[in-house]
Structures are given as structure tokens and as C-alpha cells.
Amino acid sequence: MVSDLSKVDLPISKANGLPNSHYVDESIFQKEKEILLFNKWSGVAFSKDIPNNGDALPINFLGFPLLVVRNQDGEVVVFQNICRHRGMILVNEKKNIRGTIRCPYHSWSYNLDGNLRATPHVGGPGQNAHEDINKKELGLTKINSTVYLGVIFVNISGNAEPFEKVNRNLLSRWCEFDKSLFYSNTDSSFILELNCNWKLAVENYCESYHLPWVHPELNIISKLEDHYNIQEKNEFSGQGSYVYRQIEDEGKVFYDFDGLSSKWNEGAEYIAVYPNVLLGVHRDHIFSIILEPINKEFTREHVAIYYAKKESTEATFSQLRKQNFSWWKSVLKEDIFVVEGMQRGRHGKFFDGGRFSPIMDGPTHNFHNWVAKEFI
Amino acid sequence: MITSYSNDDLDIANFELQKAFSENDLETVVNIYRSKAEFDLKAGDEKSAYFLMTQAYIYALEGGFSVAKELKKILILAGREAL
DSSP states (O other), X not given: OOOOOTTTTSOTTTOBOOOTHHHHOHHHHHHHIIIIIISSOEEEEEGXXXXXXXXXXXXXXXXXXXXXXXXXXXXXEEEESBOTTTOOBSOOSOEEOSSOEEOTTTOOEEOTTSOEEEOTTBTBTTOOOOTTOOGGGOOOOEEEEXXXXXXXXXXXXXXXXXXXXXXXXXHHHTGGGXXXXXOOTTSSEEEEEESSOHHHHHHHHTOSTTHHHHOTTHHHHSOGGGEEEEEETTTEEEEEESOOOOOOXXXXXXXXOTTOOGGGSSOEEEEEETTTEEEEEOSSEEEEEEEEEEETTEEEEEEEEEESSGGGGSGGGHHXXXXXXXXXXXXXXXXXXXXXXXXXHTTOTTOOSOBOOTTXXXXXXXXXXXXXXXXX | OOSSOOHHHHHHHHHXXXXXXXXXXXXXXXXXXXXXXXXXXXXXXXXXXXXHXXXXXXXXXXXXXXXXHHHHHHHHHTTSSOO
16 A cells, blocks of 8 residues: 655644554555664563573564573673574573573574574584584574663664664763663563554653543643653654652652752653653653554553662562552553554544644654654 | 493483473483483494484583583594584
8 A cells, every 4th residue: 555645744733644554554564564663773672571691582573583682791682583594483482591592493502692502413413513514604693782771672674773873862861861770570560452553652652732631630740731842853752741749658759860960850751762662761760661563453562660779679669669550550551542542543534644733742743754754 | 320221221211311301400411311422432332422422412502511511522522513
């Protein structure tokens, strides 16, 4: 299907949103998979998923088999999760690997840096070398990866500019939060299932226009006027708040990040990092959300909360963490009916992509502009 | 360690090997393969010995056992593995 994007990159006062086909058409979904997700820096897992050296996590990202590993030096590395011999999936379930990654088919074995260490019987029974099999040339295929705010990003195509270059404005904007993060295993992550295209979750996240209606409980403590738009062309968009208030339990609050400027005393920001990662930063914790597109109309939303200080992850803070977990889970759940309703709406064939509020919808328009620019 | 293999001994070793695999006890897997490999080597059956030594080596690598270095050296000296 051809998609007409000519009205998407008009000025916001004249523009339409992305047409229906970008939410319901299989061929466009497949094209977006390559252009918007594989060619860019997509979030695929959290660093907390592989906390220990030797941890290996297989991920099926839109059909692409990835293996996320924490090597013996504690670094995160990502490989195509298949053996260089017969293309067999190497690791089927999350596990800790003490030695080599052994292919379960013919036992070609790789170390955690992806180097091929052994090719048993490759030259016949008991003969483990052959002149035509050069181990140095047959290591696992490495996928470019980086970790930022607890999210493991990958560039599957290998063609994207370095993450630090693509996201330089975000890294600069949030440099005060680019520090060690701490995670509590028991009460700091959850998954929501959304019957919608992944982009609708991005669009809803990055604007504050809906807050008074979808999250009415915010109207007393965090009014619409307390928010501002964030938009960086072709990079990210989101919203900020001037009135973040820490969760408190009998005077007890989470520990803050060290060295934050006063802006963050009551400030918080929520940014969609294109394509599929949603981040939120506060003085005492951050959260990271990975949108996992399963198909054109179904998305898994993986949420992880990280704390600024190790003390905040200890048992003495469990009640406070429980409150924080419940708060964010309830807020994010409130958005489900909206994104699912918009998805159903994309089957209305007379919908033209919609018109934007020139004042309130800048972040969404910015995202649509990025999609259109990449797509054309 | 078994010093000679009757059919019964082979059955026992086979049973123990299966048990070790089912329990993901790679250390025992390595020991069983290596024992039989060394026995076959003494008996002059190099073909079987280096097949089994290879099995021991691969599982030692997987387990991250230090004995993997020793097994690799044995295989290299026998011309069965590259440096």
C-alpha cells in the first residue's frame, strides 16, 4: 500500500496526522519494522534483565533473534542468536553461562565475546580443526548496542550513526541522570499488553494534553498548566512538569541523585526516544519503558523503575517502593483505553489522520514528522 | 575410576552419563567422558579416545572448568585441535 504523507510534514496548524495505513496495514508495518526500528536504535531489554556476568537473555525482536549477554567483564554485548554453522538458535531461554555458549545442535562453542572457541568433530570424529574452517572468521555476528538509563538499545541494521550522536541533545539535556541506577527485583517492573500499534503508545506518552481527562486525579496536584512541551526535531518529544512531588511515607522519601541542579527539585520530564523507548526522570527515580511491537495492532509495554541510590532498593523502603510501583502502574493502565480506542478508530476509513492543536500537540506532530521523514 | 570396561561397566557409565545430563551436572559429564577416553587411549583405541576426549573438552568449555585447558592441550598434542 502507498501511504500519502504529504500532509504530515506541513506546519502543525495545517498538518494531518499519520494516515490509518500506518496503524492497520501489514505491508506498512513490515516496512516500518525495517526503517523505523531495525535501522534505528531500538530498545529491546533492560540492563536489570542481565544483572550478573554470564547472564544471557534471548530476545525475539519482531522476528529477529537476538542474544543479550553480560560478558565476564560486566559489559553488555548483543549478538544475532544463531550459530555460524547451521543457523541454529543458540540460546532458547534466559540462563547464566559460566563458560562457552554451546550450540545445542553440533556444539560449536563461542565465548561470551562471541569468539568461536571450538568446532568439535569438524574434521571428522575426534578431529576438531579443519583447514577450511577459520575460527577467527566465524565468531557470532555482533549487533551494535549501548545502554542508556537502564535500557539496552540495539541498531540491528548496523547502519545508524552512533547512539551518542543520534541522541546528543537528549544526553546533554539529561546528563545529570546518566549515572549508576539501582533496581529492586521484587517490586519494580511490570508488563502491560496493549491492543494497538506501538506508535500510538509513543504518541499518547509524549503529550500532556490528555492529562486532565485521562488522569483526572492529577488535576489537583499537577494541572495542565504545570506542564510544558518538549520537542527536538527528528530526535525525541515529550512533556515536562514543574510540580513533581516525591512520594512520601511518614516523612520518608527516596534518596535523590547526587548533584542535581535545583530545576529538578520539583521538575520531572517524560520523553519518547524515537522509535520505541519512553523515559521519565525525577530527582529520586527514573522509569524506562520499552514498547515491543508484536504485530501491527498489538504491543507489549515493558516497564522498569530504577532508583537513584542503592538504599532506596533495600527492604526498609519496600513500602515506599510499593506505593511508587502502584502509582505508575495505575497511571499507565489509565492510558490503555485511549491507545486501544485510537487503534480501533484507525479502522474508520474516513479518518484523515486528524488535526492537531497547534498549541498542545507539538510533541505528537514532531513524532509524526520523524516517521514521515524516515518513511519517504 | 573404572579401570576396565565390561559390558556391565559400559551400562553403568551410560546410566551415570544420562543421569548427569538430566541433572545438568557438567562436571560429572566431563569426568565420565574423560575416564572412558583415557581408558580407550591405554587400550590403543585412539579413534574412540579422541572422540570422547573431544566430548569432555566441549562440556568442560561450556562449564567454564579449568580442566578445559588441559584437555585442549591433550587434543593439540594429538593433532586433534588447532592452537
